[in-house]
Amino acid sequence: MSYVSVQHLQKNYSGTTVFSDINCEIQKGEFVTLLGPSGCGKSTLLRCIAGLTSVDGGKILLEGQDLVPLSPQKRGIGMVFQSYALFPNMTVEQNIAFGLRMQKVNTDDSQRRVAEVLKLVELNDFAARFPHQLSGGQCQRVALARSLVTRPRLLLLDEPLSALDARIRKHLREQIRQIQRELGLTTIFVTHDQEEALTMSDRIFLMNQGKIVQSGDAETLYTAPVDVFAAGFIGNYNLLDADSATRLLQRPINHRIAIRPEAIELSLNGQLDAQVRSHSLLGNVIRYRVEARGVELVVDVLNRSAADLHPDGQRLALSIDPAALCEVA
Amino acid sequence: MSRVELGPVGVYHRVVVYLLFAILLLPLIGTLIYSISSSWSATILPSGFTFKWYLQLWSDPRFLGAFGQSLLVCVGSLLLSVVLILPLLFVVHYHFPKLDALMNILILLPFAVPPVVSSVGLLQLYGSGPFAMVGTPWILIGCYFTIALPFMYRAITNNLQAINLRDLMDAAQLLGASTWQAAFLVVLPNLRKGLMVALLLSFSFLFGEFVFANILVGTRYETLQVYLNNMRNSSGHFTSALVISYFFFVLVLTWAANILNKDKSE
Numbered sequence: 001m002s003y004v005s006v007q008h009l010q011k012n013y014s015g016t017t018v019f020s021d022i023n024c025e026i027q028k029g030e031f032v033t034l035l036g037p038s039g040c041g042k043s044t045l046l047r048c049i050a051g052l053t054s055v056d057g058g059k060i061l062l063e064g065q066d067l068v069p070l071s072p073q074k075r076g077i078g079m080v081f082q083s084y085a086l087f088p089n090m091t092v093e094q095n096i097a098f099g100l101r102m103q104k105v106n107t108d109d110s111q112r113r114v115a116e117v118l119k120l121v122e123l124n125d126f127a128a129r130f131p132h133q134l135s136g137g138q139c140q141r142v143a144l145a146r147s148l149v150t151r152p153r154l155l156l157l158d159e160p161l162s163a164l165d166a167r168i169r170k171h172l173r174e175q176i177r178q179i180q181r182e183l184g185l186t187t188i189f190v191t192h193d194q195e196e197a198l199t200m201s202d203r204i205f206l207m208n209q210g211k212i213v214q215s216g217d218a219e220t221l222y223t224a225p226v227d228v229f230a231a232g233f234i235g236n237y238n239l240l241d242a243d244s245a246t247r248l249l250q251r252p253i254n255h256r257i258a259i260r261p262e263a264i265e266l267s268l269n270g271q272l273d274a275q276v277r278s279h280s281l282l283g284n285v286i287r288y289r290v291e292a293r294g295v296e297l298v299v300d301v302l303n304r305s306a307a308d309l310h311p312d313g314q315r316l317a318l319s320i321d322p323a324a325l326c327e328v329a
Numbered sequence: 330m331s332r333v334e335l336g337p338v339g340v341y342h343r344v345v346v347y348l349l350f351a352i353l354l355l356p357l358i359g360t361l362i363y364s365i366s367s368s369w370s371a372t373i374l375p376s377g378f379t380f381k382w383y384l385q386l387w388s389d390p391r392f393l394g395a396f397g398q399s400l401l402v403c404v405g406s407l408l409l410s411v412v413l414i415l416p417l418l419f420v421v422h423y424h425f426p427k428l429d430a431l432m433n434i435l436i437l438l439p440f441a442v443p444p445v446v447s448s449v450g451l452l453q454l455y456g457s458g459p460f461a462m463v464g465t466p467w468i469l470i471g472c473y474f475t476i477a478l479p480f481m482y483r484a485i486t487n488n489l490q491a492i493n494l495r496d497l498m499d500a501a502q503l504l505g506a507s508t509w510q511a512a513f514l515v516v517l518p519n520l521r522k523g524l525m526v527a528l529l530l531s532f533s534f535l536f537g538e539f540v541f542a543n544i545l546v547g548t549r550y551e552t553l554q555v556y557l558n559n560m561r562n563s564s565g566h567f568t569s570a571l572v573i574s575y576f577f578f579v580l581v582l583t584w585a586a587n588i589l590n591k592d593k594s595e
Binding site: 081 | 492493497499502505507514519521
């Protein structure tokens with residue numbers, strides 16, 4: 001029996017179906033990500049689990065108990081919002097203590113627990129500040145502390161990093177993951193950012209148009225996309241139809257294939273039947289646009305030294321690791 | 330926050346500001362001087378200064394009565410509007426956001442009909458029958474409520490939109506607060522600023538309202554503006570003292586409200 005189990009969950013919104021049959025299982029202590037483009041239903045699913053949105057059918061079991069009939073107050077779920085949702089009229093300390101105040105925890109206990117979580121998110125010195133005196137990253141850490149202090153059975157994170165700038169985002173990403181591991185907290189994280197999903201999660205549910213397209217750990221999702229959507233959403237796959245694939249690989253192929261750009265090797269030895277069209281420097285990686293046998297491909301090469309750079313127009317030999325050829329539906 | 334500007338552009342900006350202040354303040358200063366002069370008719374400057382008009386005004390029981398009654402009617406209608414509009418706004422923005430567009434049209438109705446016209450309608454409707462309220466303060470409170478509605482609605486709506494109502498409510502509820510607790514502990518304190526602005530605006534407006542007060546109630550429940558109108562044939566110095574007293578009261582009130590409205594944390 002898994003810790004969280006979503007069964008045949010169904011949600012319509014004013015006549016249109018957001019999702020009609022969502023099923024997923026989450027183990028205790030797992031960090032799971034719902035990944036997908038905006039409008040795919042991932043946030044709605046999260047809000048259904050929290051009880052902030054009603055469901056039209058199905059069950060959500062947490063420790064074997066069906067959450068659907070329960071109000072959000074009684075579910076024992078913590079949630080962090082993209083907009084932080086800190087209470088502007090309260091100090092950091094009062095914000096964090098709010099949940100304990102609602103549970104009528106006595107003052108001594110409350111103060112001790114607030115101090116504990118403040119330490120956990122490294123904001124001890126900010127207890128007396130108001131939210132408008134904090135940076136975005138600090139606000140989100142307060143929001144995290146506020147949802148942790150009530151010791152929820154399940155933590156939901158709704159795009160918590162999307163409003164932050166890149167550097168803070170990376171740092172907070174690691175901090176969230178570390179705290180989650182430390183507390184062994186079962187967590188569902190919603191994002192549209194594949195990098196966040198791949199780096200943070202134990203398991204990823206890739207969603208599109210109200211369906212879970214694929215689920216698995218980061219490696220599976222990255223190396224073995226099940227369909228065109230998955231291949232297009234994760235990484236920078238080269239997607240080839242059967243004709244182009246046949247021409248490129250010079251053997252008959254009757255399905256679409258996807259090739260990761262870093263699985264293609266360029267060299268100056270062998271049959272020079274490819275040509276560099278253009279290139280762009282991404283930092284540690286150089287991304288080439290290469291044309292080979294009438295097929296245009298994206299190729300990523302590690303940027304080892306400036307001397308290795310192939311100029312535009314250069315003729316090259318291409319080799320593709322057969323194991324990296326991925327058949328997609 | 331001031332920018333120092335040099336050259337002709339700076340001068341121009343200053344002239345505009347000073348001119349505006351002059352236009353706004355000159356009549357007030359004139360009235361003020363007139364109210365404290367013993368007599369001022371055929372000379373350029375008043376012949377002497379005195380506070381007797383103020384003493385006379387503030388010892389007139391009819392004035393004090395009118396002042397109190399104005400205060401009562403204004404406070405009454407503002408209380409009514411707070412009690413009715415706050416929950417309404419909350420419901421509209423939390424449960425039926427689409428209603429906001431309709432409300433925005435509805436709240437303009439009190440302004441679309443000129444007071445002279447709508448007061449005639451009100452006289453017809455409430456002059457007799459089960460709701461015979463004409464001549465009592467109750468009809469003024471009801472009528473002023475509709476005038477305060479747009480001020481209250483707009484100011485508080487702006488405030489509500491700025492605080493991200495839905496997320497705050499969601500967060501509070503997930504932390505265990507009931508809808509009522511969330512509304513009172515989280516949303517209401519954050520509406521203080523908008524509410525204060527709305528109350529001040531409507532108060533100053535209602536305190537100076539004359540048309541409805543005169544037509545619907547008149548001397549049967551004399552408010553400040555009706556009293557002023559009835560005193561128009563007495564000494565100009567006396568009525569000037571009245572105007573200045575009235576202005577000063579609103580000024581002090583605004584100032585006090587601003588002090589109260591300052592954030593503790595800033």
